Amino acid sequence: QETIDKIAAGEVIERPSSVVKELVENALDAGANVITVEIKDGGISFIRITDNGCGIEKDQIPLAFLRHSTSKIRSVEDLLTVSSLGFRGEALSSIAAVAQVELITKPVGALMGVRYVIEGSKEKAKEEIGAPDGTTFLIRNIFYNTPARRKFLKTAQTEGSYISGLMEHMALSHPNVAFKFIANNQTKLQTSGNGNIKEIIYHIYGRDITAALMEIHGGNEEITIHGFVGKPVVTRGNRNFENYFINGRYIKSRLISKSIEDAYKNFMMLHQYPFTVLYLEMDGQLLDVNVHPAKMELRFQNGEGVYDCLRRTLEDALYHKDL
Numbered sequence: 001q002e003t004i005d006k007i008a009a010g011e012v013i014e015r016p017s018s019v020v021k022e023l024v025e026n027a028l029d030a031g032a033n034v035i036t037v038e039i040k041d042g043g044i045s046f047i048r049i050t051d052n053g054c055g056i057e058k059d060q061i062p063l064a065f066l067r068h069s070t071s072k073i074r075s076v077e078d079l080l081t082v083s084s085l086g087f088r089g090e091a092l093s094s095i096a097a098v099a100q101v102e103l104i105t106k107p108v109g110a111l112m113g114v115r116y117v118i119e120g121s122k123e124k125a126k127e128e129i130g131a132p133d134g135t136t137f138l139i140r141n142i143f144y145n146t147p148a149r150r151k152f153l154k155t156a157q158t159e160g161s162y163i164s165g166l167m168e169h170m171a172l173s174h175p176n177v178a179f180k181f182i183a184n185n186q187t188k189l190q191t192s193g194n195g196n197i198k199e200i201i202y203h204i205y206g207r208d209i210t211a212a213l214m215e216i217h218g219g220n221e222e223i224t225i226h227g228f229v230g231k232p233v234v235t236r237g238n239r240n241f242e243n244y245f246i247n248g249r250y251i252k253s254r255l256i257s258k259s260i261e262d263a264y265k266n267f268m269m270l271h272q273y274p275f276t277v278l279y280l281e282m283d284g285q286l287l288d289v290n291v292h293p294a295k296m297e298l299r300f301q302n303g304e305g306v307y308d309c310l311r312r313t314l315e316d317a318l319y320h321k322d323l
C-alpha cells in the first residue's frame with residue numbers, strides 16, 4: 001500500500017508548487033477568505049499553509065489522508081464547469097506519502113483543535129491542542145523518502161518562483177480572498193481580499209503596468225469577458241504576462257493567446273507581447289476538459305466564436321480608446 005501511495009503521489013505531486021496548489025485549493029473549498037502561504041528553500045524543506053476555513057472534524061482527519069477519500073461530491077457536470085477540478089481525494093494522501101506532514105485544525109465551534117502528524121503515510125501523532133478556527137498544514141522535506149524524485153527538483157530559487165507565480169494567479173483569480181505569501185521570511189505578496197483587481201495587479205506588477213491599463217468588457221450569448229489589459233506602451237518580451245482565467249481558473253490556451261496577440265498585432269513589434277488579466281466566463285457545457293494530473297487541457301466547443309469575440313473586444317478597446 002505504501003508503494004502504491006508513493007507511485008500515485010508521483011502523478012499528483014510533482015514538485016513543491018503542486019503541494020501549494022492542492023492545499024490552497026482545499027483552503028478555498030473550505031470557505032476560507034484569509035489564506036497565508038509560507039515557504040522556505042523554494043518549498044523543498046518547508047511549506048506552511050494557514051486558512052480560516054471550516055476546519056476538519058477530529059474523527060475525519062485520518063480519513064482525509066486516505067486515497068480517494070473526499071468530502072466533496074463531484075459530478076461530471078461539476079468537472080465541466082472547471083470550477084472544481086481536482087484529483088478527487090488524492091491530494092492529501094499523495095502529499096503524506098512523500099513528505100512529513102503536520103496538521104493543526106479546529107472546526108468553528110469545537111472546543112479544542114487537533115494536531116496530527118503523518119509521515120510517509122504513517123500516523124505519528126494525534127493529540128488535542130488549543131488552536132484558532134481553521135486549518136494549518138505544515139509540509140516538510142518533500143520527497144525525503146523518494147530520492148529519485150528529489151533529484152528531479154530544480155534549484156530552490158526556481159521551485160520558489162513556480163510557487164510565486166502560482167500565488168499570483170491564485171490572488172488574481174480570487175480577488176475576494178486575502179492572500180499572504182512569504183518566502184524565506186520575506187512577504188512577497190499580500191492582497192486585501194476587497195475584490196479590487198486593479199489593486200492586486202498593482203501589488204504584483206507594480207506602478208508602470210497599473211498606470212497603463214484599459215478596462216475591458218465584452219461578450220455575446222455564449223461568453224462574457226472582462227478584466228484589464230495593458231496599453232501597447234507596456235509591452236513585454238514574453239507571454240508570461242498574458243494572464244487569463246476561464247470560469248475562475250488560470251489556464252493556458254493557444255487559442256486565447258493567439259486571439260490576444262492578433263488583436264494587438266498592429267500595435268506591437270515582433271516578439272513583443274501584451275499584458276493582460278482577462279476573465280472569461282462561459283457555460284461549462286461549452287468546454288471540454290481533459291484532466292490529467294500533470295497538465296490540464298481545455299478545448300472550446302466553439303473555438304472560433306471564442307477567438308472572434310475576444311479579439312473583437314480587445315480591438316474595440318485598442319482602436320477606440322485614447323492610447
Ligand code: ADP
Pocket residue numbers: 022026027029030051053054055056064065069070071072086087088089090091092093135
Ligand atoms: P479533495 O479536495 O478532492 O476532497 P483532498 O485529498 O485534497 O481531496 O482532501 C481530502 C479531504 O480533506 C477534503 O475532502 C476535505 O474534507 C478535507 N480537507 C483538506 N484540506 C482542508 C482544509 N484546508 N480545510 C478543511 N477541510 C480540508
Ligand code: MG
Pocket residue numbers: 022025026086087089091
Ligand atoms: Mg483537494
